[in-house]
Amino acid sequence: MEFTSLVDTSLDLSFRPRPVLDKLPKQEVQSDFTGLRGDNMGVKNETVDLLEELNRVSSENKKLTEMLTVVCENYNVLRNQMMEYMSTQNGVADDSAGSRKRKAESISNPNNSNSNVNINNNNNNLDVVPGRSSESSSSDEESSCKKLREEHIKAKVTVVSMKTDASDTSLIVKDGYQWRKYGQKVTRDNPCPRAYFRCSFAPGCPVKKKVQRSIEDQSIVVATYEGEHNHPRTSKPESGPSTNTSTASRLNVTTIAGTTTSVPCSTTLNSSGPTITLDLTAPKTVEKRDMKMNHSTTSPTSGNSIRTTTTTSAAGGEYQNRPEFQQFLIEQMATSLTKDPSFKAALAAAISGKILQHNNQTGRW
DNA sequence: CGGGTTTGACCGGCGC
DNA sequence: GCGCCGGTCAAACCCG
Numbered sequence: 099m100e101f102t103s104l105v106d107t108s109l110d111l112s113f114r115p116r117p118v119l120d121k122l123p124k125q126e127v128q129s130d131f132t133g134l135r136g137d138n139m140g141v142k143n144e145t146v147d148l149l150e151e152l153n154r155v156s157s158e159n160k161k162l163t164e165m166l167t168v169v170c171e172n173y174n175v176l177r178n179q180m181m182e183y184m185s186t187q188n189g190v191a192d193d194s195a196g197s198r199k200r201k202a203e204s205i206s207n208p209n210n211s212n213s214n215v216n217i218n219n220n221n222n223n224l225d226v227v228p229g230r231s232s233e234s235s236s237s238d239e240e241s242s243c244k245k246l247r248e249e250h251i252k253a254k255v256t257v258v259s260m261k262t263d264a265s266d267t268s269l270i271v272k273d274g275y276q277w278r279k280y281g282q283k284v285t286r287d288n289p290c291p292r293a294y295f296r297c298s299f300a301p302g303c304p305v306k307k308k309v310q311r312s313i314e315d316q317s318i319v320v321a322t323y324e325g326e327h328n329h330p331r332t333s334k335p336e337s338g339p340s341t342n343t344s345t346a347s348r349l350n351v352t353t354i355a356g357t358t359t360s361v362p363c364s365t366t367l368n369s370s371g372p373t374i375t376l377d378l379t380a381p382k383t384v385e386k387r388d389m390k391m392n393h394s395t396t397s398p399t400s401g402n403s404i405r406t407t408t409t410t411s412a413a414g415g416e417y418q419n420r421p422e423f424q425q426f427l428i429e430q431m432a433t434s435l436t437k438d439p440s441f442k443a444a445l446a447a448a449i450s451g452k453i454l455q456h457n458n459q460t461g462r463w
Numbered sequence: 464c465g466g467g468t469t470t471g472a473c474c475g476g477c478g479c
Numbered sequence: 480g481c482g483c484c485g486g487t488c489a490a491a492c493c494c495g
Contacts, residue, residue: 280489286484
């Protein structure tokens with residue numbers, strides 16, 4: 099499995115102290131100080147204030163550096179744990195006998211033939227869900243693992259229904275991910291065929307999707323998602339196959355055990371592609387202020403903090419507190435932030451600026 | 464030619 | 480045990 103695809107490291111944080119940049123500001127500061135020194139008390143106080151500010155920024159920079167180190171260490175620890183787990187799993191996954199299904203599993207996912215490994219980007223948890231093991235043995239451990247896996251999948255089932263053109267026979271729901279159709283079936287309770295999709299972007303992504311038109315209203319397409327993506331969205335989501343410009347539609351999100359929640363949304367086309375705008379000003383919604391705060395004060399790659407702040411938000415919304423909805427919001431936020439080059443540039447500039455300041459102040463890295 | 468789709472066959476769970 | 484049914488497989492086909 100390609101680990102780098104799971105962790106977005108495109109933000110270049112590898113600062114290299116450049117001699118020219120390192121020296122120039124120092125000289126400027128020194129000359130400024132010598133020029134200022136001893137002129138009058140006001141200027142002296144200003145100098146003291148500046149020095150205090152520099153010290154404050156330096157300590158802040160030190161904290162940032164420590165945080166960065168901790169993040170890198172955590173990432174390496176997780177990575178090592180995963181490598182270790184997969185190497186042990188590959189050692190016992192060599193029994194290729196058995197049904198067609200098992201054979202196909204080992205072929206389609208050679209690196210992960212016996213387990214579903216799901217790195218959850220949003221909470222930095224490494225979810226290792228034991229998959230189907232050798233069929234010849236049926237120990238309690240295995241059955242419990244199977245149960246756990248089933249529960250794990252069950253807990254992440256999301257049903258999304260959306261209004262589309264009834265004349266459009268394609269069961270394509272453009273949700274920002276890349277899907278590969280692997281089957282179609284006419285079910286007993288619905289004359290409209292049900293299409294089965296599998297996420298094709300990442301080889302180890304366990305997410306599946308079932309798409310079927312509603313029996314009551316054939317203009318409504320119901321998509322059932324199972325599992326969680328272990329990779330970022332490939333493109334911006336659209337609301338449906340027949341959405342063109344500025345068509346207002348209604349996106350319904352349902353959890354497996356919950357009630358259907360209707361999220362008013364409108365789709366627009368801009369230069370970078372269509373986007374879904376959730377109307378969170380409707381009743382029962384999280385205050386916009388909270389959403390903005392969460393958005394602007396949390397790291398784009400750290401869904402953990404976003405999730406926490408959203409969950410602990412005082413707003414009394416119902417579907418906003420649902421993990422699926424939060425997950426959706428988190429993905430939207432993370433995607434929009436990480437794909438924004440200006441945001442990356444600003445963040446990189448801010449961090450590198452502080453480090454340069456720190457270097458100037460201490461003369462060391 | 465590689466990747467996606469179609470479609471008939473197969474598998475496993477479940478109810479009777 | 481048998482049949483039904485949903486889910487999945489995989490060969491054949493299609494398409495860019």
